[in-house]
Amino acid sequence: MASLYMTSALIYQNAITHNNFRFPSFICRSMTKMTPDNVSVDVLRRRSGNYQPSPWDHSYLLSINNKYAKEEKVIARDxxxxxxxxxxxxxxxxxxxxxxxxxxxxxxxxxxxxxxxxxxxxxxxxxxxxxxxxxxxxxxxxxxxxxxxxxxxxxxxxxxxxxxxxxxxxxxxxxxxxxxxxxxxxxxxxxxxxxxxxxxxxxxxxxxxxxxxxxxxxxxxxxxxxxxxxxxxxxxxxxxxxxxxxxxxxxxxxxxxxxxxxxxxxxxxxxxxxxxxxHQEDLKYVSSWDVNRLDELPEYMRLCFLILFNEINSIGCDIFKYKNIDVIPFLRKSWADLCNTYLVEAKWYKKGYKPGVEEYMQNAWISISAPTILIHFYCIFSDKISVQILETLSQHRQEIVRCSATILRLANDLGTSRDELARGDVLKSAQCYTHETGASEEEAHAHVQQMICDTWDEINYETKMARTYSLLSRGFVEAAVNLARMSQCMYQYGDGHGCPDKAKTVERVMSLLVNPVPLR
Missing domain, CATH: 1.50.10.130 (Terpene synthase, N-terminal domain)
Structure with missing residues (x-):
């Protein structure tokens, strides 16, 4: 099940850098009741994702020195x-x-x-x-x-x-x-x-x-x-x-x-x-955190909520300042919808419930977070923001978003389901199909791959229609399509997030963002 990562970057604006800071461990008490000190309480510990430590840190990014930053290189390029x-x-x-x-x-x-x-x-x-x-x-x-x-x-x-x-x-x-x-x-x-x-x-x-x-x-x-x-x-x-x-x-x-x-x-x-x-300059900004008030925050869930609350309000205030429209209610709803889908998955897991593919996908295309990502993209990068489009995004009525999210979800399922099921998680699309139809694992994976192919046909159609009839900008449509492409890349060789070495993620990041292309 997807979750908020304590070591993720805030990807909107530069924050104060604390190179030596390490996030403390937290115990999730969000599901326990407040009781007197002399009463024993069972603490619900969150299942570990067993993710590998990140190979990147802010000091490493700051140390990158690219010789192509010189003006003479830009002149030669032009x-x-x-x-x-x-x-x-x-x-x-x-x-x-x-x-x-x-x-x-x-x-x-x-x-x-x-x-x-x-x-x-x-x-x-x-x-x-x-x-x-x-x-x-x-x-x-x-x-x-x-x-x-x-x-x-x-x-x-x-x-x-x-x-x-x-x-x-x-x-x-x-x-x-x-x-x-x-x-x-x-x-x-x-x-x-x-x-x-x-x-x-x-x-x-x-x-x-x-x-x-x-x-x-x-x-x-x-x-x-x-x-x-x-x-x-x-x-x-x-x-x-x-x-x-x-x-x-x-x-x-x-x-x-x-x-x-x-x-x-x-x-x-x-x-x-x-x-x-x-890209390297952008990474230097997004890899830093503002942790000035961290010591004042005692609980894991409160920390996550407060960081998110502050960040959304900061984004919303900037957009209101420059574009004169209040997007905060729409951004808040996108996060509320996302958390609600996480709650549905948690209930399914707790009860041992096995949904069919259709029921699973109705929840899963939102829980993969693509609608949340894309409504933020629309608010931040659109030259003109339309309340009408915000409403359709908020109500999950943009087909190009659904298609992009569906491919991200299915690619994620194919790449991560084995590890996630091993540590304890809800069934993924392939397992839902197997449970529903009695198909073998190989047949289920082939079915999910065909679902991806069919959804790409829908994306191609929606892209053409959006360019002709939609109020959506070309940039937004391209972002939705590129999110789907990113997912095919991220999970092409397995879990590109949870097992980056095995899935060639580290190799790819180095080739794209760190190592320049050698000239002749």
Whole structure:
């Protein structure tokens, strides 16, 4: 069961630093009654999560010295940026070359510098191709068409799955002859931009492409570059991956290509290292606590409540000061709703109750805390705050939030359930499914994984609808999608929070936030 962690960072503002401070141990007396001193009372001790000590501390973060903070590095980066901008505007590039350049910019983490240019290019493609009704009728066009389909859908353009009808006919009639594995990988990646109505993408294209890629990986090949790309795609599709982490992987992958664009890779590496500095500065702020009044607080629950109460009021006061709207009632309700779901889980555990999957998920998508995270994001980072949107968020009526939270919950369940059940916790989604249907553990895990796939289809649909009809900002929608991506990353190899070494969390944090990318 999720809980408040005493050593977590307050992630809103900088607080006073106390490097030598260590939090004392507390006994949870929140469920005991106040009795006279001469009466024995059973103290309810909280079950231990047995989490490993954090490998990070504030002094370590303060000691990081990044040489890319120098102004000369920023100037060099900006000069390279203008060279790349000229590449985007070059009229001599073919459709395929433009699409591959946009894809490289995105995967290298530098597309944010060229959002207007990229959007204009994609809009031009969309209009030229009849607003998404063109057909891919040649296998040699498959890579470019798949790439264009994925990029257009990622950027909110309507493109029909019918563009692959000719290819689908060849797949179903077993006359598809292409052995270009790069085209198959592009087709596979495109299939993950499906929505609930895209039956052909989900049931024909994705299984076919996956089978072909696996066949390639299992076979003999001397092209290690493409084999690594194929294995990476099978592990997790690009659309599901945490963007910054994927950028770090792609920097190495792109650098090893036989046709590496030296300007592009140098720009991307410099930009990564410069952005890393900003992340390091943020970490220095969020890793400190204000503990001035700690000695005055005698009890574990009172401490948690008071810290949270003060923090929410501080956030609310700042927002009221700068945006003239009182968000404190909405933030308080989000925490109350979260704690109520914890209480439901505690009651289930105490009674030995085994809910069905549907009943479990009605509570669990809120108890994973994604709605609480996202309403705070909306309040803090929105340029304009709408009471109407706050109400829909507070009442859990935003589907994009539910979808993001569902993926976070299911990914968490798959990654943590074994350890959490061992120390004593409520059943997770897979165990609920097993109890409800009699399925095996393997079948239950496959069912939960399919639930994740289906929810991604919903996210893709809700993202498209939000960009067209919703009052939600693009930034909020991206935050909701990125929260889902983060969860797929956090629990990809197990419990990335409880067992960070085994789940590669420490390795990933070091590569993203501590170690700069070496330049050529």
């Amino acid at each position: 000069l390279l940026k203008e060279k790349v901008r000229k590449m985007l505007g070059a009229e001599t590039k073919s459709r395929r070359e433009q699409l591959e350049l946009i894809d490289d910019l995105q995967k290298l983490g530098i597309s944010y510098h060229f959002e207007v240019e990229i959007n204009n290019i994609l809009m031009d493609f969309h209009h030229k191709n009849g607003r998404g009704v063109w057909k891919c009728d040649k296998e040699e066009d498959l890579h470019a068409t798949s790439l264009e389909f994925r990029l257009l859908r990622q950027h909110g353009f309507h493109v029909s799955e019918d563009i692959f009808d000719v290819i689908i006919d060849k797949i179903e009639s077993e006359t598809f002859k292409s052995d270009d594995i790069n085209s198959i990988i592009s087709l596979y990646e495109a299939s993950y931009l499906s929505t609930k109505s895209d039956i052909k993408l989900r049931e024909v294209i994705r299984p076919f492409a996956k089978k072909q890629i696996r066949k390639f990986v299992d076979g003999e090949t001397c092209n290690l570059e493409v084999r690594e790309k194929a294995i990476h795609a099978l592990e997790m599709p690009y659309h599901w991956r945490m963007r910054r982490l994927e950028t770090r992987w792609y920097l190495d992958s792109y650098d090893n290509k036989h046709d590496t664009n030296l300007v592009l890779i140098e720009f991307a590496k410099l930009d990564f290292n410069i952005v890393q500095i900003a």
